[in-house]
Every structure is written in structure tokens, then in C-alpha cells.
Amino acid sequence: MGGLPKFTRPKGGQELSCNLYVANCGPAVGLTLDRIASAFSSFGTLKGVYPADETGCRVIVSYHDHTSAHSALKALNQNPSRDLGGRSLHIRYSIERPSWPAKASDSVQVYLEASELNIPGIYLIHDFVSPQQEEQLLAAVDARPWHSLAKRRVQHYGYEFRYDIRNVNTHQPLGEIPSFVACVTERIPLFRNLNEAVDISLDQLTVNEYPAGVGLSPHIDTHSAFEGSIYSLSLSGSCIMEFRAYAGDTNSSNLLRKAIYLPPRSMLLLSGEGRYAWQHYIPHHKVDMVKDTMIRRGPRRVSFTFRKVRKGPCQCDYPQFCDSQKVKHDD
Structure with missing residues (x-):
């Protein structure tokens, strides 16, 4: 059972972030999350790879530091990835949304x-x-x-x-x-x-x-x-x-x-x-x-x-x- 954090675009555009939104990438195009993680881990230590939505065509790649994320974006954005079957990826920065504040009246264990x-x-x-x-x-x-x-x-x-x-x-x-x-x-x-x-x-x-x-x-x-x-x-x-x-x-x-x-x-x-x-x-x-x-x-x-x-x-x-x-x- 895995949790899925929510992500969105940074308000300031392409400002640095530890998280990358990666399109043309996911189980629906023949790439497992483990294979994606293996390819992106060469740029730094990953926190995780998550489905970005229900389509299976987009993922969020999350690093522990923004330097690793920047290196991956620079190397892989719109460039064919040999480790991912030569697929050309479309990458931008993403930020994690905070969990919604649960109202006291709505909270239930x-x-x-x-x-x-x-x-x-x-x-x-x-x-x-x-x-x-x-x-x-x-x-x-x-x-x-x-x-x-x-x-x-x-x-x-x-x-x-x-x-x-x-x-x-x-x-x-x-x-x-x-x-x-x-x-x-x-x-x-x-x-x-x-x-x-x-x-x-x-x-x-x-x-x-x-x-x-x-x-x-x-x-x-x-x-x-x-x-x-x-x-x-x-x-x-x-x-x-x-x-x-x-x-x-x-x-x-x-x-x-x-x-x-x-x-x-x-x-x-x-x-x-x-x-x-x-x-x-x-x-x-x-x-x-x-x-x-x-x-x-x-x-x-x-x-x-x-x-x-x-x-x-x-x-x-x-x-x-x-x-x-x-x-x-x-x-």
C-alpha cells in the first residue's frame, strides 16, 4: 500500500525544486516505476517515483536535493534516454502540495x-x-x-x-x-x-x-x-x-x-x-x-x-x- 503525494507547478515557473514532473514516461508506455527509478538514480538519491495521475503516462521523480533534480532535468529533458528505451522525456520542476488541512469535524481515525x-x-x-x-x-x-x-x-x-x-x-x-x-x-x-x-x-x-x-x-x-x-x-x-x-x-x-x-x-x-x-x-x-x-x-x-x-x-x-x-x- 503506497501513498501518493500531490504535486503542482512552482508559482515562479522553472525555479529549483527537488521534484520533477516527467511526461511520456510511466507504466502505460511500457516503463515500470522501478525502471524509471533506476534511470534517474544515477543523478542522485531518490525519495521516490510516483504516478502523476491516473493515465500512467506521467510520473513525479522526487530527489532528496534540488541539485540532483537539476542535473537530471538538464541531462534528460527532451533528450532520448538509453536507459528508458530511447524514449524522449518532457520534464519540468514540480513542488509538493501540503496535505489538505483536515477540519476537526471531518477527522476520523x-x-x-x-x-x-x-x-x-x-x-x-x-x-x-x-x-x-x-x-x-x-x-x-x-x-x-x-x-x-x-x-x-x-x-x-x-x-x-x-x-x-x-x-x-x-x-x-x-x-x-x-x-x-x-x-x-x-x-x-x-x-x-x-x-x-x-x-x-x-x-x-x-x-x-x-x-x-x-x-x-x-x-x-x-x-x-x-x-x-x-x-x-x-x-x-x-x-x-x-x-x-x-x-x-x-x-x-x-x-x-x-x-x-x-x-x-x-x-x-x-x-x-x-x-x-x-x-x-x-x-x-x-x-x-x-x-x-x-x-x-x-x-x-x-x-x-x-x-x-x-x-x-x-x-x-x-x-x-x-x-x-x-x-x-x-x-
Whole structure:
């Protein structure tokens, strides 16, 4: 997991800097970051080589001193580099932007493990699928039609989730969950090692594609729509998921907030209190702060959310958040 500092042009033009913006250079043009670092390290000690953006065609080369950066710029700018396959580079100075000042109201500690959250019923398994399985899953959904929402695209299997009513129509099944997710569903029983009570029988799948910077509004999945175990697999990109709950009733100003980092190929389980009583939320960020490290989100994040459709009213232990029990009490 690596942080990506933010860089910009110096305000005074080509003033000296320890950092170089290098165009026509990056993984998209066949040059790995390690190969770029090897070529530029001959001019001085590097702090690092970073992608400058999501294109893969531009990088930031960062030195410990501006003398080394000046030597590299003078030698390589618009000149073919033998160490980089004869590619002609376009280089200018760049400066690192300071991290954005987090508002006190926005700051929330981000954990890497679900056990650190201390929210009953929330579990996270890293590397739930392999990189090869990740590619196969993404190829499978990209070969099928997407439905466009305001800011993201979705696919539904088993049953359609209706966003207008935040529920499903159990009288209109879409068929079985597709066979291409077998590599995921066959590993769901791993969660029994963490919580013997979790439900591993699933009949509904929603696939969401989030472009960079797009998140998810705070919500609790409708109690009457689904049973108590919700599994969410993150592919292609990472994000932070924040959990929110009020100490006392929902009119209280004492809002509890906790967050976890979801890396690609990780599987999150929401069950029990974490599923029924805590809102979950994905901030609308292009860069996430994780333990003082800035992590840039990829150009897309695709989530596979597996659930079991509920066939009767919910009878959970959290009536203040339960639409089934609120209706019963109102009657």
C-alpha cells in the first residue's frame, strides 16, 4: 500500500525544486516505476517515483536535493534516454502540495483491520480473491450490460434492488446468481471461522462501479429487504468506508464515527449490530488519508455486494432502525 503525494507547478515557473514532473514516461508506455527509478538514480538519491495521475503516462521523480533534480532535468529533458528505451522525456520542476488541512469535524481515525473498529459484526478478510480472479470477475461484468445511475453504474442478479423504494420485489426474481462468481461464493464459508452465526446462503448480487471520487451516502441497508449478513467485495480500486452511529437516539448530537480502509480484493462482512444499527458511508474523495498517508483512489472501484433476500418481516434487536418493527409499532 503506497501513498501518493500531490504535486503542482512552482508559482515562479522553472525555479529549483527537488521534484520533477516527467511526461511520456510511466507504466502505460511500457516503463515500470522501478525502471524509471533506476534511470534517474544515477543523478542522485531518490525519495521516490510516483504516478502523476491516473493515465500512467506521467510520473513525479522526487530527489532528496534540488541539485540532483537539476542535473537530471538538464541531462534528460527532451533528450532520448538509453536507459528508458530511447524514449524522449518532457520534464519540468514540480513542488509538493501540503496535505489538505483536515477540519476537526471531518477527522476520523482510519483502521486497517476490522478488529480495530470494535463494532460487533463487522469483519474484513484481505486478499479474498487472487489478482487473476479479480481480472476475470471484472471482465465478466464488463461483458454484460450496465445500468447507469446519477454517478455510478450498477448490475443486479438474483433480484433487482429498487433504489426508489430501497427494497426488492420478491415476486420478480431475475434468476440465479451467475456462475462467474463461484470463485467468491465458494470462499464465503471462511467467515464461519470468524462468526459461526453468519448466514452464508445468498441469492442476490449487486455490482456497483464507482468512478474516482464517487462515494456512497450514509445509510443502513433496509432491514426488511435483506437478511442479517451482507458481504461486499472491493475490486480494482480502494476506498475508505466510514461507519456512523448515534449515542442515544437519532436526534442526538453525539455522533460516533469509525472508518476502515478497504484495499482491492478485500471482502467486508456486515452482520449483527454493524449491519443493523450503524450507517455505512463512502466519502466522496479522490484521495484518502490512511494513517498519515495519502492514498489515491484508482480510476474505478467495482464492488460485488452479496445478500440474501428476506421473505418475511425483520425481527432484529434494533427496532429504532428497523422498518418492519416501526410499521408494526405505528399500527
